[in-house]
Every structure is written in structure tokens, then in C-alpha cells.
Amino acid sequence: MFGIYYERKITLELWQLYDSVGNETGKIIEANSEIPEGLYHKTVSVWIKNKKEQYLMSKRSPEKQYAYCWECTGGSVQAGENTWEAACREVYEELGIDISSLTGKKLISKKRKEQKDFYDVWIVYGEFGLHELSPNKTEVIDVKWMDMKEILLLNQYGYLHPLLDYVDVNFFKEEIK
Template identity: 45%
Template structure:
């Protein structure tokens, strides 16, 4: 498996010219770029995937996401992650950047994208080491799962997602 390389950014989100490999310590004052991609269908349902039991936060539900690779934009990283984890090919055009923050505890800039796409669960090709299940849920069900702490703990912005 190829080692993931990340570009590092300063506190103003400017590329620093430094790259690190996943797992290496990120120097203080620098950040990598992480993304999440929410997919909504025509019924207004949100696609959730369930994390593999051997990953950190095992079996929590989440949207697809991960780290942006060196040379990629935030949007390119989101599209790649969805392809890798769910086998869904998204094309840029209808996406919307709905949330951005800098998280000091994990030293990243975190971008959340929203895509509109109808796809049947049977058509998805789950990455076995990452995802064990998927489901479409209504916004009410999503809020309920958030309230019951069934979503990944870093998903703290559900109100902006549905808002």
C-alpha cells in the first residue's frame, strides 16, 4: 500500500511547502487538510456509512471522509474518498462547501462538502477495511442518531448540515 503524503499548512491555511507521511508528527503550528463528504438524495435522505470494527471509533456511523493527499484540493480529496470507500463516482458541479474549521486537537483544517446524488445501496462497492454498512436516513433520523451519540464524535455540526 502506498504511503499517504499530506501537504502542511500554516494557521492562515497557506501551504507551508512541507509534507509529512500519515502517522508522522505534524510540527506545532502546522495543519493538514481533512474533508468529509455528505451525499443527499432526492428524497432528502443522507447517506451514512458504518466504520469498520478495527478502526478508531469502531462501528460509529459517519459520512465519508479522510485526509487530503499532497497536491489535491479539498474538493478533489472529498471526491476521491467517496470513490475509494463507497465506489461512487461524484463529478464536480453540484457540490456545496457547507462547513469549515481549524481543529487544534487534531491539527487540521476540516472542510465539509455536500453533494446531491441518487444511488442505490446495492450499486455501492464498500471498501472492506473502512466500511461495513451503509444506509440512507432522513434528517429526523440523523438528528436522533446525533442525539444518541451513534455518529462519529467529530461530527459536531449536524445543525449546519440540515439547517
């Protein structure tokens, strides 16, 4: 049932706007519109981790900003969603898997002034074979399970999405708690 919800095409994505402390303003704008000064929208990332201590990573398509960078799945929260719902939707849209029945844990919640967003980072534990995925080719050109060392090397050499600037050894230590 959850997957059916995601299969509907949304022709117009809308973002709810928030004030500087995270209160809803009642203002809604079209996705990717310029966010007015002093206002923010919400974004999410979700790390999917398996029993082998690997994380499901995707490589961005050449048409996207930060082309060919590796990343965990993420995107903007649409008006009417909470950040967990947005995380589930983004994973389904980008990778074709439904994580809504799994338990997510919020690892990070912060305001990023430069991006004009409130950013939540989630982790979910799940086992998915790469054959079970159906990546959205307009967003993702490759998918791979990677361990912490591989991800840190990607970061060191500039192949990790630059907005994942919090990824370091301490991030992975905190996630384990």
C-alpha cells in the first residue's frame, strides 16, 4: 500500500517555509524556488545500513548538481510531510525500495544557514540485495554497498557529495550508539 502512494506522479512539488527557529510560517513555495531571506525549508538524508556494517550509497547522475558524486539518499521535504516520511519517499523515488516499515533513527538535526534549510539525517537498518533496487536513472547511475573506510576515502578524495560534510570517523562512531 505504501508503495502505491509513491507511484503517483507529483507534478508540482511544494515546500513549507519555516522561520529561523523552525516554526511553520504558513507560507508555501514551489520546489527549487528562491527561498526568501530569513526563511527556511526542510531537507533530509537517510543512511541505510546492513548487518555487514555497510551503507547503501548511490552515485549521482551527470544531469544533477554534484554529478558523479556518491551520496546517501536525500532530498527536500514536501509540504505536509515530516522528515521521516520525506526520507522514505526519497528512498523509494531514487532507489525503488520501501523502507517505511523499518524503524528509522534521527542522528542529526541542524539548521544550515547557507542552504537555508533545517536538515535531518536518519539511519535505518535493512537488508536489500542490489538486485531488489530499481534506481531512478535520472537521479542515480550506480548503487553500491560500502563500508565506513570506503566512504571516508570517497570523502578524502572529493568523490562524496559536498553537503555530507559531517561524514568523518566520529560520525560513524556516533551512529553506532
